[in-house]
Amino acid sequence: MQHPDELRLSSRQIAEWIAYDQVEPVSLGIRIDAGAAMVAHVLANINRDSKKRSRPFTLDEFLMRWDAEEAQAVAEAQAPRPEDLLAKATGWAMLGVGEIQVEEIQEGTAA
Numbered sequence: 001m002q003h004p005d006e007l008r009l010s011s012r013q014i015a016e017w018i019a020y021d022q023v024e025p026v027s028l029g030i031r032i033d034a035g036a037a038m039v040a041h042v043l044a045n046i047n048r049d050s051k052k053r054s055r056p057f058t059l060d061e062f063l064m065r066w067d068a069e070e071a072q073a074v075a076e077a078q079a080p081r082p083e084d085l086l087a088k089a090t091g092w093a094m095l096g097v098g099e100i101q102v103e104e105i106q107e108g109t110a111a
Contacts, residue, residue: 014092018085037062 009017037059044057066074 011089014089033064037064 040062041057041059044062048056
């Protein structure tokens, strides 16, 4: 396995990963709350005092509620802004990741 410092991605490969992440998120997405709800559900039931609460907790009691409007607002708030992507690409170029050069990013000629 290569050390991360030895990995080289072209600007095209970086752009492809960014595009892929937007279609099929590689990063943690909006539904990380579902995983947290599962953990909380299990922990709550493991530690439940059956004398005080006879019925087990359900997963539904731990899931966040999202209506369509709220879900869209959250998705928009979590979506990367173009200026953030540019800053990341510039940082990658400054670190020598990939074949892209800082000047190409600043001039808008990176492919």
